[in-house]
Amino acid sequence: MMDQLRFILAAVLTCAGLFVLVTAVLGLFRFRYSLNRIHASSLADTLGILLMLAGLMLAFGADTAVLKLLAVIAFLWLTSPVSSHLIGRLEVTVNDDLDRYMKVDDPEAVRREKEGDA
Amino acid sequence: MARIRSDYGPSPRRNFLLWLRSGDECFDRALIDSVSAPAPSEAERGRSAEVRRVPRKEEKVYRKAEAWNREKGTKLTRRLYLALCVVTALAVILLLLRTAALLPPFGEASNPANNEVSRRYIEQGMEETGAVNIVAGMILDYRAFDTLGESNVLFVAACTVIILLRVAAGDRDDAARRLELETDDRMYEPKDDLILQRIAAVLVPLVWMLGLYIILNGHLSPGGGFSGGTVLGAGLILYLNAFGFAKTERFFTYRTFRVISVTALTFYAVSKSYSFFTGANHLSSVITPGTPGMLFSAGLIPYLNIAVGLVVACTVYAFYTLFRKGDV
Incomplete structure (x- = not known):
């Protein structure tokens, strides 16, 4: 009974993680502009990984593999958002006509506004 | 050989195109251009005819060869290339299939890869080298x-x-x-x-x-x-x-x-x-x-x-x- 319950829970978690990751892939192919694509993929990344690996951990049960999976989660949570951040920053640095895709604040104006507040 | 004419003359086609593009006033301009352009002088015409006449024979030969290249030669080469491609590919496929057919079945214990060398590595490797891996x-x-x-x-x-x-x-x-x-x-x-x-x-x-x-x-x-x-x-x-x-x-x-x-x-x-x-x-x-x-x-x-x-x-x-x- 307990085993079955555990299996069902693990399956539900894995399926939820799969759903999130499929959403991310869909967004990756649906959007045209790179920053939109990063938005779709990197946000879903962390949640999808968490759900998938939590399902795996439940399936393993009490095992040292669970600790390793925790380490994997920590590693991916540290690295994946940072890499998306770097890609986004590179796009902002390199793209000259950024204002074709979005509203861009003039850095000078932002600075003046801040100084005005202070 | 078509007579080479400068494109500035008021040919009907050009007039039509001009009219299509810009409307009626273009006719006036085209007319002015054609009238104001100086007609080629007699001496100039004679010289150009001479220049044209001398290489006529060579040009004929050249054009013939070029036409052959363009029309028949390309076709022939392409056919030859395709045929050679098919033959080469078939030969390689046959060779590979023959080799694959002669290979011993995968994972068989009596395969030549499973010889005394690998058995010795597995059985006495740890003892001889001291490595668990x-x-x-x-x-x-x-x-x-x-x-x-x-x-x-x-x-x-x-x-x-x-x-x-x-x-x-x-x-x-x-x-x-x-x-x-x-x-x-x-x-x-x-x-x-x-x-x-x-x-x-x-x-x-x-x-x-x-x-x-x-x-x-x-x-x-x-x-x-x-x-x-x-x-x-x-x-x-x-x-x-x-x-x-x-x-x-x-x-x-x-x-x-x-x-x-x-x-x-x-x-x-x-x-x-x-x-x-x-x-x-x-x-x-x-x-x-x-x-x-x-x-x-x-x-x-x-x-x-x-x-x-x-x-x-x-x-x-x-x-x-x-x-x-x-x-x-």
Whole structure:
């Protein structure tokens, strides 16, 4: 009974993680502009990984593999958002006509506004 | 041969096109142009006719040949090419199919690959080499010569990339040139990203520790010099990306690369020569397998793993920096 319950829970978690990751892939192919694509993929990344690996951990049960999976989660949570951040920053640095895709604040104006507040 | 006419004359087609494009007033302009253009003089006409007449025969031959090329020759060549393609492909397919048909069935116990060599590796490998990890025992003891070749291949590849990509030393010493290289390198890159630096400060020590663990436990668990060295090199690259060349060059320069690579390879060659020499002549050697399973065991294997790991880490890092800015 307990085993079955555990299996069902693990399956539900894995399926939820799969759903999130499929959403991310869909967004990756649906959007045209790179920053939109990063938005779709990197946000879903962390949640999808968490759900998938939590399902795996439940399936393993009490095992040292669970600790390793925790380490994997920590590693991916540290690295994946940072890499998306770097890609986004590179796009902002390199793209000259950024204002074709979005509203861009003039850095000078932002600075003046801040100084005005202070 | 059509008479060559300057395109400025008021031909009906041109008038029609002009009218289509701009409307009625174009006619006036076209008319003015045609009237104001000077008619060619008599002498000019005669000369051009002479020039035209002389190469007529050669031109005919040339045109004939060209027409043959264009119409029949291309077609013929294409057909020949296609036929040769099909024949070659069929021959290769037949050869490969014949070879595949003659191969022994996959996984059969009596296959030539399953001979006394691999049986000996599996049955007596641990006893003879002292390595729990049979693969490490194989590549760094029985077949250590082969692995030395592989490390040298990496080293030679790094040397070749240096020859091809390294910026000339004279250029590098110049201060202005240095600055130019630096801006060139970091132009498209987010500079000194705070988020990346904080994360790298956490991750780089962990990555290096994992790499060292993989190298040092190469004879006890899956891993070894090649995989651990790659992890070490990846940690170096992460550090470089987070903190820039100025900080990396405090502990890793071209000189470090040279010294580490050459020392590691020399150590490998010398120590393995010694063990081969004593082994082949049945002399007693100071290198003993030790107790299998201990960290300091398996004879030379841990040290050879360290040497290979250092070479691999240096090579991975050197490739990255050479492709990025043309210097280690």
